[in-house]
Amino acid sequence: MMGGKMPKGLSGMMKQAQxxxxxxxxxxxxxxxxxxxASSGGGMVTAIVNGRQDLLELKIDPAVxxxxxxxxxxxxxxxxxxxxxxxxxxxxxxxxxxxxxxxxPDMGGLKL
Numbered sequence: 001m002m003g004g005k006m007p008k009g010l011s012g013m014m015k016q017a018q019x020x021x022x023x024x025x026x027x028x029x030x031x032x033x034x035x036x037x038a039s040s041g042g043g044m045v046t047a048i049v050n051g052r053q054d055l056l057e058l059k060i061d062p063a064v065x066x067x068x069x070x071x072x073x074x075x076x077x078x079x080x081x082x083x084x085x086x087x088x089x090x091x092x093x094x095x096x097x098x099x100x101x102x103x104x105p106d107m108g109g110l111k112l
Contacts (some may be wrong), residue, residue: 038083
């Protein structure tokens with residue numbers, strides 16, 4: 001670099017990188033506020049996560065609590081959480097794709 005100036009192309013790339021970083025921070029903040037709900041057992045167990053895949057709440061209908069058959073409840077809890085996490089990941093991927101559209105070159109199917 002001569003005279004402390006960046007080449008024009010590099011300066012543009014730096015601006016794009018800064019813009020992308022700001023956008024990613026906005027998305028992460030928005031995903032943290034987003035609530036995604038999924039249930040199993042016909043609504044007997046409901047898991048609520050945010051867009052960053054943090055488990056926020058777990059609701060269990062008392063009717064499904066059977067001390068003689070804990071395994072059914074365990075399976076329903078796992079299924080509800082798994083569904084909520086899967087949906088949360090999909091939401092996050094969609095938001096990232098929207099945010100980076102036009103900012104990043106096509107990476108040939110590379111996931112963010």
